[in-house]
Amino acid sequence: MSDEVEVAGVRVTKPDKVLVPGAGDAPEVTKLDLARYHEAIADLVLPHLRDRPISMQRFPDGLDGPSFYEKKVPSHFPDSVRTVEVATGEGPQRQVVVADTRTLVYLAQQACLTPHAWLSRTDRLERPDQLVFDLDPSVPGLAAVRRATALVGELLDDLGLTSVVKTSGSRGYHVVVPLRRLQDFDEVRDFARQVAQVLVEREPDLLTLEARKDRRGDRVLVDIMRNGYGQTLVPPYAVRARPGAPVSAPITWAELGSVEPDQVHLHDLDRRLQRCGDPWAELPRGQGLGGARRRLARES
Template identity: 55%
Template sequence: MSGDDGARTVRAGRHTVEVHRPAKVLFPAGEGGAPEYTKGDLVDYHRAVAPFMLPHLRGRPLMLERHPDGVDGPRFMQKNTPEHYPEWVGRVEVGKEGGTVCHTVCDDSATLVYLADQAALTLHRWLSRAGQVDRPDRMVFDLDPAGDDDFEAVREAARLVGELLDGLKLPSALMTTGSRGLHVVVPLTRRQDFDEVREFARDAAEVLAAAHPDRLTTAARKKDRGDRLYLDIQRNAYAQTAVAPFTVRARPGAPVATPISWDELDDPALHARRWTIADAVEQARTRPWAGIMNRPRALGPARRRLNALRG
């Protein structure tokens, strides 16, 4: 990087990106010793994590969660790609009710750096890719605890979801959300459309909730959940998004949504905000999802097994 405090020039792959106000604080120092992080820190993190993050972003429509004045300022959820974005930033136009939306696509490290300059803290990705946007290649179970301090319930729910998926012969991977819970992610072959995938996820969640009614629920309304963990399958719908692996969350200390291995689920130190931009790249280098995302499955055989469980 070079330049004064007003701007820095960053070379990322084939492009040069000007980073404006790199010293601007996006994550103020906070209670409990949460460190301060600047826009320059976010840029540096995006550059370092790019080799690990880009495979989870390429070809996918994104919704950008932008915080131009940092996490304490207003939040903007951006779907349409502004005309002033560089021509080398990827785009995909997708149909939605009432028209189309031109989503940003992040295919390279330069785009990751540019989005950091735009104070796009969190990248929310579609579960499908351009070319077949109606055919997801990921299914996500979002394990949402009743309270911020109830991670043990998340850990237990993840084990139950993993055991069910193993029984259905579906490979699965774990990710901390950087917020409160965990995601369980299943790679798919894109043979089913969103409606079929969401119906499968809902039926699987209902099997688990019926088996553990005191601990798990599929109730969408918070008032109906009590202190039970919510098995959220709503990400599995057309035009819905889920936080991308290795993206930063807009919370004190800059926590990161971080892939983990199933073995790490037993680590007593694990929690939803375990990794931040200070150490998430180290976790990425362990490649906790190695061999999982390249083993996609169709849901046909698993559906037959699930139907047998449902009786």
């Protein structure tokens, strides 16, 4: 193969470089494979990335080599890549915003396997439009994390909030509530913590808020800490940095018992989309938390 290949107007150099080794039936993924995948899924993932600063998880020598997270936009990035200035504890810095297919493909050229996106948008960075529960199992097995994820969805439904679910592409599931941008991150995280506390009180042998793994036992962590300024979530259809290139796949609530957290891979996503479509094609409208807070107070 040539030393470079053009994809969506981006020069992909060293296209044969293996970024992700194969695993089981999943083949290895080269830089060109990732670039073409980003081009193919752009219409699905861009609505979840546009107007959000990202942190880039980069693997210059592939998954088997050193990696790093990069928040500040590198000086060599072209002017065509949109950026936004954000406030940090170290002062203001500019971060990448994925606004178009070309930028998404350019991330592949930069060996960025996974873009991690903020829960807020550039015009109101202090006010999230998503609330997230990350269900992380402490021990192998799916029964507990599936039960935990279902309990989160059921309680949110009881509180009058419509939620959606996706695989993490790793070991658990993400439950997402689209929000109206009425509250800041502290208020949203406080609400998420109250929800998690109710769940833990109901199912203390199954669920925990304990972040330290050595204190969880075999309980499932209901992680609400992503609901903070500058914190991020893997967007739908993003590749995870694991052998075989699993992706974070939107699923329906009915699929929770049948689709494993790392079951959907880059190489077979097209077949899934042809069979099932995009479960997040029409997300619920943003919701306020006022009514849910009042209902939650009655649950506590």
